[in-house]
Amino acid sequence: MIKHTKAKVQLPWFIVFFCLAAVCNTYLPAGAPAYHVLSRVARAGLTATLFLIGTGISVATIKRVGHRPLLLGVILWLIVATATLLLIREGWIGL
Numbered sequence: 001m002i003k004h005t006k007a008k009v010q011l012p013w014f015i016v017f018f019c020l021a022a023v024c025n026t027y028l029p030a031g032a033p034a035y036h037v038l039s040r041v042a043r044a045g046l047t048a049t050l051f052l053i054g055t056g057i058s059v060a061t062i063k064r065v066g067h068r069p070l071l072l073g074v075i076l077w078l079i080v081a082t083a084t085l086l087l088i089r090e091g092w093i094g095l
Contacts (some may be wrong), residue, residue, distance in 0.1 A: 025035055052058070062070055087093045 020069075021035075023032065026054065084093065
């Protein structure tokens with residue numbers, strides 16, 4: 001026996017926002033300086049989203065655990081990234 005359920009299809013908001021951005025970029029060229037900033041913010045948001053999806057972390061998980069472990073991870077990431085950059089610039093690490 002097959003149980004039928006009504007699955008609600010969610011609207012993919014990124015498609016809506018992508019279309020909106022394309023229309024704004026085409027018909028509102030006066031906002032070009034803001035579009036560059038928004039593009040960088042969107043790219044950072046996409047990177048963070050893909051990271052969270054890849055690690056299986058959800059907003060509910062972050063709320064349950066609290067912000068301190070996430071903050072610790074970001075601080076450690078900044079320390080490692082800065083130290084690595086300095087070691088590359090000093091020639092201790094080659095690319």
